[in-house]
Amino acid sequence: MTDEGRRNVRDLRRANRARLLRQLYFHGPLSRQDLIQATGLSSASVSNVVADLLDAGLVVEAGAVESEGGRPRILLRVDTSCFEVIGIDVGETRIRLERFDLGLGELAALDVPVVGGSLDPESVVPGIASGLAELVAGAEAPVLGVGIGVPGIVQHQPFAVIHGQTVGWDAFPLEELLRKHTALPLFIDNGATTLAQAEMWFGAGRDVDSAVFLLLGSGAGASVIADGAPFRGSTTSAGEWGHLNVQYQGRLCRCGSRGCLEAYVGAEAIIARYQEAVDAAVVDAADEEGALRSILAEAQQAGPAGDAARAVLDETAVRIGIGIANVVNFLNPQRVIIGGWAGLALAPSLLPRIREVVREHALHLPYSLTSIDLGALGADAVALGAATLPVARFLEAGA
Amino acid sequence: MTDEGRRNVRDLRRANRARLLRQLYFHGPLSRQDLIQATGLSSASVSNVVADLLDAGLVVEAGAVESEGGRPRILLRVDTSCFEVIGIDVGETRIRLERFDLGLGELAALDVPVVGGSLDPESVVPGIASGLAELVAGAEAPVLGVGIGVPGIVQHQPFAVIHGQTVGWDAFPLEELLRKHTALPLFIDNGATTLAQAEMWFGAGRDVDSAVFLLLGSGAGASVIADGAPFRGSTTSAGEWGHLNVQYQGRLCRCGSRGCLEAYVGAEAIIARYQEAVDAAVVDAADEEGALRSILAEAQQAGPAGDAARAVLDETAVRIGIGIANVVNFLNPQRVIIGGWAGLALAPSLLPRIREVVREHALHLPYSLTSIDLGALGADAVALGAATLPVARFLEAGA
DNA sequence: CAGGTTAAATCACGTCTCGAACTAAGTCAT
DNA sequence: ATGACTTAGTTCGAGACGTGATTTAACCTG
Known part of the structure; x- marks a missing residue:
């Protein structure tokens, strides 16, 4: 079957x-x-x-x-020049389109700003469509297809429909709408999944065929790769690592539940916990990247604020470690890859502690066969990963 | 590849x-x-x-x-009579061998007692071998192969080696040892996985192709079925649901870690928690099935012991619910099936509360697409599930 | 430049699936 | 009864494929 x-x-x-x-x-x-x-x-x-x-x-x-x-x-x-593909990263603050050759070498790129700073369903489709038209116009070889990484759960029924809580998309029929603007094959998938795909093809997962890719950004997600292909649940919403419950009656999560991992380990949660600890708005929660940097810097300093930062970061490491241990115990991947902008920012200082916690909480056998590594492609490879989708189809079909 | x-x-x-x-x-x-x-x-x-x-x-x-x-x-x-298969359930207290026709209709069965009540590696192989010889002698059609469900993690390297903490097996080379007694094809897998396989073929998972099967017995395990086939991690130790961490610095688990699900929801843990609550050995922890029954009975009674039983069972339901919510969020299966003798004993009274907790802790979308059901084959279908393994191979090979 | 060695192309053969034509086995109306 | 009709299943020739054996190509060594 x-x-x-x-x-x-x-x-x-x-x-x-x-x-x-x-x-x-x-x-x-x-x-x-x-x-x-x-x-x-x-x-x-x-x-x-x-x-x-x-x-x-x-x-x-x-x-x-x-x-x-x-x-x-x-x-x-x-011959990597015989076809081209397009990868699109639909991010929360901007849409990035890139054109690649068949070997995924970048040929052109293009940013479409998101009007008003929010991903309005009305404006996102024309934005993608116009950028796409511009990129396709510049292509020097036939374009195989367009891969799109989006922030949310993607359901194929059979046209891709997107549920993105963080951007306010509720059953947004992106594929159907884009169909009106292009005849190119469309491949729509969750952004974390496309990023993981990129890491599997060209990054930290090159030499394994089963891995779990953790995406730490404002929130926390994951993408599971089994036998070289993304594992999707029955409805393509697998990988909600951030909503594993790790503490009964724990912190309130933005999903409405309590004790989710995301309530501890996402940048938003880290910043909130730090603000609670120092009891003042010493960091600007609107600029999450800056805020996280300053917390990491503060942790290098002596004094009560430094203590608070260290405590918050240590708990973060512990929670991440437990989250990874759960993944290791339950799925037994060959590798766990930490990515996302927050993950990449945190990991250098937290990785030793994270590994320690994983060792304490994971079963010996699966732990001994798993490596925990940093992503190798940075946080901007969503478009690259999206572009792998049409290429993968091309390779599967053999033409 | x-x-x-x-x-x-x-x-x-x-x-x-x-x-x-x-x-x-x-x-x-x-x-x-x-x-x-x-x-x-x-x-x-x-x-x-x-x-x-x-x-x-x-x-x-x-x-x-x-x-x-x-x-x-x-x-x-x-023609289900043209071949026969043998399924073996290597349990902690007895070894059960069953002979089936190709349609998995039972033809004969045989129990081999475990000497001394413990699964001594030395005696288990001759026990299996003699029972096997007896069953094979009675066969009226060629025997396709022998499926064996064992209590532990199975690694194929390439011969099956078993790590069973609960029975004290450390890299036990069961397949190699059995090879000396029979030339029949051997298929060795974890008992929870074979039980899940049985449910997928003939039980509560008949109509879906992705499910998570939870095995609640003395401890707690799981088996993940994705796209109709067991999901194995890179080393066949996926599915350690019981060692998901659900409480930081929680109860001590027999695996050495703290806060594992198994420290709350297995029969052993439930009994221990009840004994702590009533502060006396009112139940016999050695007879887990009897002890669990009496706790369930006590919960129907008024009085402090009844209150304690109700509290213990309620927390059990909550922890199971959270464990299921984690599975639903992370793997998004079509169905979660609760089995194992303890699961079947607990579920009738706890299922409503479990469903409630799952609803509270799981994300709406995956939750709405998942059903939570009881296993349909009882707790004794391990041998049946094991027998599916050679049949599955037979069907795959087309001869 | 002949003899040796390895890579790649060609050929004859057997097997496969497929569409079309054909045979088998029923029903139904007269 | 009988012949027209309908559906199930078989047979046949054509086209496509992979394989092992054979042949051709390309390079080295002495």
């Missing part, structure tokens, strides 16, 4: 094409001999399919490897 | 065979026309493959459906 397609010989060919293409895409220039090894296909088939790919212009020769007494191997690589 | 096989035309045939077989197995007697619809194959291919299956004796005709003016459809079904 799970495996669609693959009924007749043409599907078989497509699958083998995809296998070769995928291998070439991810594992650099390879010779036909390498492909035989990697895919298990016969040399005849590899020759045959490669000829197809060369004809189609998807693959080009890339020099030869020096001979060891015989005919030299000719290296092959995917 | 994920999809092995399916390279050449023979693999294609095998895949299509498997598709038909699977459809016939799970969706009852079907005509060739139904199969054409269900699988998308051409009528010629269905005819062809069905002829193969009939020749091989895996499928037999099962009457005809009445005509509506044309030639009547001939129904086909899997």
Whole structure:
């Protein structure tokens, strides 16, 4: 039931094409001999399919490897210039559009400011549409598709509908609305998921195939990657790590519940807890990035304010650690990757303590097989990750 | 990388065979026309493959459906008597072996007592081996394989090695040891996972393809089913629901950590908490099932002991509810199924309160799409679930 | 420049699925 | 009864694919 397609010989060919293409895409220039090894296909088939790919212009020769007494191997690589893709990061404060070649090398970028500083459903669609038109106009190769990372839960039914509590989107039919402005294939997914995808392809998750990516920003989310693909629950809302309950009758969370992880570890929560501790508005809660920086700086100083900052940060580390331990115990990933702007800001100083707490609270066996690392791509790779979506489809389809 | 096989035309045939077989197995007697619809194959291919299956004796005709003016459809079904499988439940107090036909109808069963009441690695292998030999001797059809559900984390490296803290197994090489006694294919998995598998095939999960199965017994575990198949972490130790941390610096858990769910919701923990509350050994902690029953009975009575029982049970419901809310938020399953002997004992009285707590603590969207139900197969379906493993392999391989 | 070595292409063959044509097995109206 | 009609299932030829064996290509060594 799970495996669609693959009924007749043409599907078989497509699958083998995809296998070769995928291998070439991810594992650099390879010779036909390498492909035989990697895919298990016969040399005849590899020759045959490669000829197809060369004809189609998807693959080009890339020099030869020096001979060891015989005919030299000719290296092959995917021609990254034969197609382009577009990735869009719909953030809470701005919309960023980027155009990439097939190898996800950036070719152009474009920011669309969000009018009034809030993601008004009415204005976001024309904003995306006009930026998209501009990027597509500049493309020098056919555009495979458009990936869009959005702040909220995405439901495909079958057109993507977005539930974004933080931006006030309630069942916002983004895909249907965008359909009126473009005929390009659209791939819409949660921003945390696309960021995780980017880390899996090019960042801290390159060498594993199951990982949990934690996104610490104003709030806290996660994205679970299992067997190389994003794990989605039955309705694509899996990964709400921030609303794991870690304290019965704990702090009030903006979701309405109490004791959520997000009530302790998101930037908003950290700042609020610090303000409560020092009993004054010494930091500007509206500028979360600045506020978090000043709390981190304060923690380096002596005095009562420094004590308060250290206490708040230590509890943050503890809560993050417990949240990670829960993930390790329950899902047993090969790697936990911490990302998001707040995560990247906090992790350098908090990581040792976080690791300690995880060790204390996780079971030994899964803990010993998990590494906890920082994201490698910064917090701005949402568009890059979104752009992986059409590429992934392209590789799966083998054309 | 994920999809092995399916390279050449023979693999294609095998895949299509498997598709038909699977459809016939799970969706009852079907005509060739139904199969054409269900699988998308051409009528010629269905005819062809069905002829193969009939020749091989895996499928037999099962009457005809009445005509509506044309030639009547001939129904086909899997011949469940053409193979048998064996399922084994390695429990903490006894080993149960059962022999089934291919349709998982029980044909024979056998209990092997555990000497000394503890699962001594030395004696468990001969115990299984002798019981297995006896069951196999009685088989009237070839035995496809042996599924074994064990109490612990199973690692395949590549032979199954079991880590069972509760029974004192440390990297116990069960598969390698059993290999010396039988040549039958062995399928070893965690008991909670096999029980969940049984529920997915025949019980409360029949109509969904993603579910989380909670096993409440002496302790608490879980098994996650995603897209119809057990979700395993990178090392097959996913599902340690009982060791989700729900209370910082909470009760001490037998795993050494503090605040684990299991420290509140397993039978052992419930009994301990009740004993603390009434400050006396009014229940026999050695007989957990009896003790739990008497606590449930006491909760019906007035008086201080009844108050204590009610308080303990209410907190149990709250903690279970929070544990479920965490699962709902994080994994967004279609269904949460509560099983295990303690779960089945507690649920009738606690389920309303549990549902209430989940509703309070889970996010609205995933909660509204999840149902929380009781397991339908009782607590003794571990062997049945284990027996599904060789059958699943059989159906996948298409022969 | 001949002999050796390795890479890649070609060929003949067997297998697969598919659409179309065909046969089988019923119903229904006359 | 009988022939027209309907639906189920089979057979057949065509087209496509992968494979192993064979052949051709490209390079090295001495």
